Amino acid sequence: MPGIEVQPLEDEHLAAAERLLADRHARHRKAERLLPEVSDFRAQLERDLDHEAAAGVVALSGDEVVAYVIGRVEEDAQLGDRRAIVDFAGCAAADGRGEAIRDLYAALAARWVAAGATRHLALIPASDEALADPWLRLAFGVQYVWAVRETAAMKPVEADVRIRPGTPGDLELVARLDRSLWEHQAGPPSFSGLAIPSDEEFRADWRDLWDDPELHTHFVAERAGRPLGHAVLYRRPTGDLRVPEHNIDLSHAATLPAARRTGVSLALTGHALTWAHEHGFRSITTDWRSVNLISSRHWPRLGFRPTYYRLYRALP
Numbered sequence: 001m002p003g004i005e006v007q008p009l010e011d012e013h014l015a016a017a018e019r020l021l022a023d024r025h026a027r028h029r030k031a032e033r034l035l036p037e038v039s040d041f042r043a044q045l046e047r048d049l050d051h052e053a054a055a056g057v058v059a060l061s062g063d064e065v066v067a068y069v070i071g072r073v074e075e076d077a078q079l080g081d082r083r084a085i086v087d088f089a090g091c092a093a094a095d096g097r098g099e100a101i102r103d104l105y106a107a108l109a110a111r112w113v114a115a116g117a118t119r120h121l122a123l124i125p126a127s128d129e130a131l132a133d134p135w136l137r138l139a140f141g142v143q144y145v146w147a148v149r150e151t152a153a154m155k156p157v158e159a160d161v162r163i164r165p166g167t168p169g170d171l172e173l174v175a176r177l178d179r180s181l182w183e184h185q186a187g188p189p190s191f192s193g194l195a196i197p198s199d200e201e202f203r204a205d206w207r208d209l210w211d212d213p214e215l216h217t218h219f220v221a222e223r224a225g226r227p228l229g230h231a232v233l234y235r236r237p238t239g240d241l242r243v244p245e246h247n248i249d250l251s252h253a254a255t256l257p258a259a260r261r262t263g264v265s266l267a268l269t270g271h272a273l274t275w276a277h278e279h280g281f282r283s284i285t286t287d288w289r290s291v292n293l294i295s296s297r298h299w300p301r302l303g304f305r306p307t308y309y310r311l312y313r314a315l316p
Ligand SMILES: CC(C)(COP(=O)(O)OP(=O)(O)OC[C@H]1O[C@@H](n2cnc3c(N)ncnc32)[C@H](O)[C@@H]1OP(=O)(O)O)[C@@H](O)C(=O)NCCC(=O)NCCS
Pocket: 180, 181, 184, 229, 253, 254, 255, 256, 259, 260, 261, 262, 263, 264, 265, 266, 267, 287, 288, 289, 292, 294, 295, 297, 298, 299, 301, 302
């Protein structure tokens, strides 16, 4: 791009990158008050740079850093290949300088492709249209959404369900519910492309859910004594640009297919919001695939507001 020079991100550029990121996060927090308060943006940059295969580039206009992108290549165990990711602190641009992001991507992507990573991901603040714009014009699209809402004391939902704490005796149910999510996402329009694990693998994945009540809180919904759905709450670690203090994460939710659209999730989520409110959690985060039609409509209707989009591009 005329007037812009692309250079590797070096220590001498970090202070300027820090300021660009701080400005970006301040704009983001104006749009969404439940984002974390962050004072150390250097630590956020270092977090994204602190990987073996991480590298950054900056766009210089004269001596001024007007944009940066940091990315890394990582193995994707599920798909058995490599992907490149620009993480939560991985890009920012000065006002009116978003176009430079495209040159920065070109410089980094050449290395990613040479390293065998042909699937590229960029995590972008959902409200930052100016920052999303260059990525969209690089053929990226929304693949995944992170979101947040306040906890609240909710009115119980009339759905003829009883909510109770989950126990290790629910392992079979939890395995079936997780399978139902995988099966749902294997179909159109998600086409996850993932091989669905065996029942034993699902059970092995979930066996420790009840081991540490300080980490997970599990609720099961029953109708006429039959368990139909669940919600898993997780004390997700804080310290990044996404998860605020006093937050709990709705990390898994599903209803057995035959019981869907009868209010099971409304009742479970209402219960979880009330429980979290009563236990001193201010906010609740969750996430979904934007191509999961039912959940991408369900969670926003329950008050969850997008905070970050994962933009995705697969080559060619
Ligand atoms: C997403 C999911 C958990 C929702 O669970 P659910 O129990 O079907 O949800 P509910 O019945 O409470 O609500 C579903 C819809 O039915 C509506 N509804 C609730 N009771 C109803 C009733 N008695 N009659 C008609 N509609 C009803 C709700 O308004 C809601 O509409 P919305 O999704 O557009 O907001 C469920 O579809 C599911 O398990 N999906 C597969 C797994 C998955 O995607 N999990 C989430 C991963 S992020």
